[in-house]
Amino acid sequence: MHPLFLKTLLFGLIMLIILTAVSFLQLEDFTSCYKVTGKTRNTDNVAAPSCSPRRNVMFLKTHKTGSTTVQNMLLRYADSRNLNVAIPKDRKTFEADNLFSAKYVDKYQENGTSFNFITHHLRFNSVQLKKVLKAKDTFYFTIIRHPVSQMESAFSFFRRSFAAFKAAKSLEDFLKNANKYYDPASTKGNNELVKNPAWFDFGYDSTGRYSEHEIAKALLEIGKSFDLILITEYFDESMILLKEAMCWDIDDVVTFKHNSRNESDRKNISQDVASRIQDWNSLDWRLYNHFNVTFWAKLEEMFSPARLQEELAILREKRKLLETQCCEDGLFIAKKPGTKGAYFKKFLHMTFQKGEFG
Ligand SMILES: *[C@@H]1O[C@H](CO)[C@@H](O)[C@H](O)[C@H]1NC(C)=O
Ligand SMILES: *[C@@H]1O[C@H](CO)[C@@H](O)[C@H](O)[C@H]1NC(C)=O
Ligand SMILES: *[C@@H]1O[C@H](CO)[C@@H](O)[C@H](O)[C@H]1NC(C)=O
Ligand SMILES: *[C@@H]1O[C@H](CO)[C@@H](O)[C@H](O)[C@H]1NC(C)=O
Numbered sequence: 001m002h003p004l005f006l007k008t009l010l011f012g013l014i015m016l017i018i019l020t021a022v023s024f025l026q027l028e029d030f031t032s033c034y035k036v037t038g039k040t041r042n043t044d045n046v047a048a049p050s051c052s053p054r055r056n057v058m059f060l061k062t063h064k065t066g067s068t069t070v071q072n073m074l075l076r077y078a079d080s081r082n083l084n085v086a087i088p089k090d091r092k093t094f095e096a097d098n099l100f101s102a103k104y105v106d107k108y109q110e111n112g113t114s115f116n117f118i119t120h121h122l123r124f125n126s127v128q129l130k131k132v133l134k135a136k137d138t139f140y141f142t143i144i145r146h147p148v149s150q151m152e153s154a155f156s157f158f159r160r161s162f163a164a165f166k167a168a169k170s171l172e173d174f175l176k177n178a179n180k181y182y183d184p185a186s187t188k189g190n191n192e193l194v195k196n197p198a199w200f201d202f203g204y205d206s207t208g209r210y211s212e213h214e215i216a217k218a219l220l221e222i223g224k225s226f227d228l229i230l231i232t233e234y235f236d237e238s239m240i241l242l243k244e245a246m247c248w249d250i251d252d253v254v255t256f257k258h259n260s261r262n263e264s265d266r267k268n269i270s271q272d273v274a275s276r277i278q279d280w281n282s283l284d285w286r287l288y289n290h291f292n293v294t295f296w297a298k299l300e301e302m303f304s305p306a307r308l309q310e311e312l313a314i315l316r317e318k319r320k321l322l323e324t325q326c327c328e329d330g331l332f333i334a335k336k337p338g339t340k341g342a343y344f345k346k347f348l349h350m351t352f353q354k355g356e357f358g
Helices: 003-028 067-080 126-132 147-158 171-176 197-201 212-225 232-246 271-280 282-302 305-326
Strands: 057-060 139-144 228-231 342-345 348-351
Touching (some): 057 067, 067 139, 139 232, 139 282, 147 171, 147 197, 147 232, 147 282, 171 271, 228 232, 232 305
Parallel strands (some): 057 139
């Protein structure tokens, strides 16, 4: 054999070894934990997609619904594909106690280029959102949660920050004496999220008196504005439905749970308290029931029961894998030192704790 050939062969072998080592090292770099990007759609059971992945997304981030988990997943997607995300000027929320306005968006210019994604807390306002998300094919979606567990969670989480909750001894006490603790006219102390918070987030008056006709009209409007309304109680089904509707890969919707509380802080709700919560949040209760029905109708329309089960199994398997790779004792380990389990990159923040939603 020619010595030059041998040299080339040896060089090639060494390069191969180096490259393999580097790729192993990259596996150890936990930033990959938050950049879970699929190159191809899961095509095991699915015919090649005739759709193209949605790149323009409006996500209405609701309160105590698992929405932080969804938000982080969306930001991960946008970040890994260099999409243009609309960010609030204060980096936290778009002044969500007011109806959304384009002027709350950092670097917004009336005649500037369009943003691709919006995911931070805001109060829905279709006209202003269209100024920021100019693409006609922008996909509008949100997630809502059963009002009873939503309120139990909100009361526990906002106990010390919401004026109306602060004064009450317990959730039971609050519900029995709501008139004492809650002033519908007050605009202070996050009052707007105490009663019918979802109704409020959708841009309606959460303390208003609505006739049957007006409720039906509002639900119809919401149904027209949003391409999809997901349900926290069926989170995995929601992710499967979402990736299908947006023509995304299943890897894109593998999530970590974010901003969730310790299992032991969860309260059992009595029948009495549950029905009081439903009465208190009667508009949200109507909303939830309405969109629970449309959610299941859509799911059945798009998936056979067998295919749904298969996709759910794949999703759960992938999540388990991600958790073993990226979590330790339930904590997301791709964290920047000194940030208490939060991982920061650009404008994104990621936290992870095991457990159910908030
Ligand atoms: C944006 O474009 C419109 C139409 O061309 C123009 O009337 C308006 O003055 C522009 N606004 C700004 C802030 O440049
Ligand atoms: C959850 O609560 C339990 C019991 O109070 C405690 O031992 C555990 O450390 C908590 N876990 C976290 C992640 O805070
Ligand atoms: C809540 O109810 C469940 C099932 O009935 C029970 O196992 C659990 O111990 C209860 N938790 C508390 C904190 O009462
Ligand atoms: C939501 O819909 C599912 C499927 O039809 C049903 O099993 C469930 O009871 C519904 N939830 C509520 C709160 O109505």
